[in-house]
Amino acid sequence: MDPILALADIHLGRKQSGDKKIGPGLAWALDALDQGAKAGARHLIMAGDIIDRKRFTEVTYDEVNQFFERGLSLFDTVLFTPGNHDTHHNLDLPTGVTVASPSPATYLMGSCAVHTAGVEVDKDPRELVGSFPLLIDGTVNLGILHTSLTGEHSNNPCLPCTREELLDYGCDAWLLGHVHQPVSVNESPFIGWIGMGRALIVRTAEPQAESKVTVEELTTVRWKHA
Ligand SMILES: [Mn+2]
Numbered sequence: 001m002d003p004i005l006a007l008a009d010i011h012l013g014r015k016q017s018g019d020k021k022i023g024p025g026l027a028w029a030l031d032a033l034d035q036g037a038k039a040g041a042r043h044l045i046m047a048g049d050i051i052d053r054k055r056f057t058e059v060t061y062d063e064v065n066q067f068f069e070r071g072l073s074l075f076d077t078v079l080f081t082p083g084n085h086d087t088h089h090n091l092d093l094p095t096g097v098t099v100a101s102p103s104p105a106t107y108l109m110g111s112c113a114v115h116t117a118g119v120e121v122d123k124d125p126r127e128l129v130g131s132f133p134l135l136i137d138g139t140v141n142l143g144i145l146h147t148s149l150t151g152e153h154s155n156n157p158c159l160p161c162t163r164e165e166l167l168d169y170g171c172d173a174w175l176l177g178h179v180h181q182p183v184s185v186n187e188s189p190f191i192g193w194i195g196m197g198r199a200l201i202v203r204t205a206e207p208q209a210e211s212k213v214t215v216e217e218l219t220t221v222r223w224k225h226a
Contacts, residue, residue, distance in 0.1 A: 001140045001213070002076070002110040004202045005036030008047035008146070008177035008194040011085065012063045013056030016225075021055065024197040024223040026063045030070050032199045032221045037074040039218055041201055043109040044075040047177035047194055048083020048119060048146035051091070065094055072096045077109045082118035083146040083177050084158050100144075104132040115171065116144035117159070124158055129165040140212050142202065143169065146177035153179040153193070166191050172212040173202060182217070182226075190215040197223025 007029070014023030033044065051064055071078040072094060080093065081100040093099060098107055102120040106113050113136040117128050128145075135141045143166065148154035150162055158178050163185045166174050174191040182195030188210050194200050199218040205211055 001112045001202075001204050002042035003040045004043045004045060004109060004112065004142070005033070005039075005041035005075070005218075006045045006047060006144075006175045006194055006200045006202065007032055007198075008175075009049045009083070009180050009196040010046075010067070011049055011052040011055070011196065012067070013052040013060040015055070019055070021052075022225060023052065024226070026066060028197065028221075028223050029067050032218070033067070033070050033074055035218055035221045036199055036201065039201055040203075042076050043112070044071045044078045045109075045114065045144055045175065046071075046078075046080045047144050047175055048081050049085040049177060050080065050083075051086060051089055053085040053088040053122065056089075061089075061091070064091060068094050068097045079107055079109060079114060079116070079144075081116045081144050081146060081177070084119045084122040084124065084156065087119055087122050104128050106133045106136070112140045112142060114142045114144060119146050119158060123156065126159060127161060128159055129161045129169055132169055135170055140204070141171045142213075143171040143174040144177075145174065148178055149176070149185065153181065153183050163191060173215050175200060175202070175215070195226060197226030
């Protein structure tokens with residue numbers, strides 16, 4: 001598989017300091033894209049909450065577009081799975097960005113099959129993992145979900161599911177959005193939240209490895225508050 005860069009929960013519109021809720025901001029996000037491409041990533045996944053629900057101004061929409069335009073210039077494919085904050089906005093994204101449907105579906109990124117569903121409404125109560133599409137044999141299958149899982153790390157329910165449901169579905173890795181801390185809930189296969197101000201790269205693992213893929217943080221781009 002071609003390496004894939006995964007980001008989540010950037011919450012553009014938030015200030016970088018001096019507010020109760022802060023975020024990494026556009027400059028960080030653009031640098032994360034540049035560094036991810038330099039590290040070999042060929043595809044970009046943004047796993048939800050590109051923009052904040054409450055903290056935004058008119059320029060924030062232009063920042064969202066700048067983020068995706070940079071993504072399109074650096075990567076072969078760009079997939080955006082909307083998060084709960086994104087549902088508060090009517091985003092008009094650049095042509096070329098694939099926006100995940102609210103219904104579970106599979107998107108190809110190079111040879112990799114990415115299974116995901118976008119958040120439909122803030123506090124989306126749907127339990128979707130049981131209706132995800134069949135995995136594709138002979139290739140890497142990745143799952144992307146903007147989820148609170150069973151709620152231990154979030155007080156805002158979103159596409160609830162259990163770790164066991166994700167394991168049973170059987171992806172080579174699950175990259176999650178919604179929780180801002182980089183909490184991992186399973187080591188192999190990797191299941192965990194990407195986290196705010198962090199960047200993960202998914203690559204093919206060594207042939208003898210337990211998993212088909214490795215999921216590693218691009219530590220050089222970690223936001224100082226992450
Ligand atoms: Mn969220």
